[in-house]
Amino acid sequence: MKFDVRIRGVTLLCVGGGRPEPGVDIAFMKRVKPGEEGAYEYYIPGSSFKGALRSAASRVAEAYGFKFCGEVDPRRLEERHERGEPCDVCRLFGYPSRLPGRGISRLFVSDFTPVKEPEPLIVTRVRIDDNSLRAAEGVLFNLEYIPPGIEFRGEIWLVDRDLVGLLLLALAELRLDRFGRGSIIDLRVEDDAELEEAVRGTRWMGLLKDLREWMWIEDI
Numbered sequence: 011m012k013f014d015v016r017i018r019g020v021t022l023l024c025v026g027g028g029r030p031e032p033g034v035d036i037a038f039m040k041r042v043k044p045g046e047e048g049a050y051e052y053y054i055p056g057s058s059f060k061g062a063l064r065s066a067a068s069r070v071a072e073a074y075g076f077k078f079c080g081e082v083d084p085r086r087l088e089e090r091h092e093r094g095e096p097c098d099v100c101r102l103f104g105y106p107s108r109l110p111g112r113g114i115s116r117l118f119v120s121d122f123t124p125v126k127e128p129e130p131l132i133v134t135r136v137r138i139d140d141n142s143l144r145a146a147e148g149v150l151f152n153l154e155y156i157p158p159g160i161e162f163r164g165e166i167w168l169v170d171r172d173l174v175g176l177l178l179l180a181l182a183e184l185r186l187d188r189f190g191r192g193s194i195i196d197l198r199v200e201d202d203a204e205l206e207e208a209v210r211g212t213r214w215m216g217l218l219k220d221l222r223e224w225m226w227i228e229d230i
């Protein structure tokens with residue numbers, strides 16, 4: 011089944027990884043704009059969104075009766091699931107495997123592109139030392155942010171209907187989590203007729219209704 015997801019920053023949004031530019035240490039992800047020579051567009055890679063969704067699913071799976079192996083290191087997942095059926099989180103998100111047909115994800119996430127052209131802003135921050143969690147003395151760096159409220163749109167495909175509850179739980183949990191470089195995002199599900207068909211009459215229908223509305227803010 012396929013449905014659309016819209017994302018928007020509740021705070022300033024930075025998904026780093028873009029090519030460094032003069033005066034910018036951490037640039038927002040960009041790619042060549044299709045059909046426009048020399049033009050770039052901001053985007054959120056599907057892999058970034060899927061990774062964040064996996065962490066969210068890992069936190070909530072067991073509380074709602076889904077199986078989770080507890081392993082977060084991708085290098086150890088194959089060993090963990092050498093025999094038998096993998097846990098629900100690994101079935102949904104997949105895991106690296108050398109064996110044919112093993113570890114294949116049931117979930118596909120497209121890249122997210124902005125609904126309208128964003129006007130980014132550069133913010134100077136104090137670098138935090140990863141070990142002491144204190145400000146590294148005198149070190150400043152510039153991040154490229156997209157202001158709150160700018161919407162990005164992407165698509166999600168789910169292959170196994172029995173994992174739909176875990177997917178909806180992860181989407182809901184992601185709205186309470188950190189995304190990218192410490193940002194908070196809101197998200198909303200739309201064009202979800204196939205999804206509704208899969209959850210109608212189940213305990214997940216209320217959650218789907220909730221996911222159709224922005225959680226954090228009224229329309230800007």
Ligand SMILES: [Zn+2]
Nearest residue numbers: 079096097100
């Ligand atoms: Zn697992």
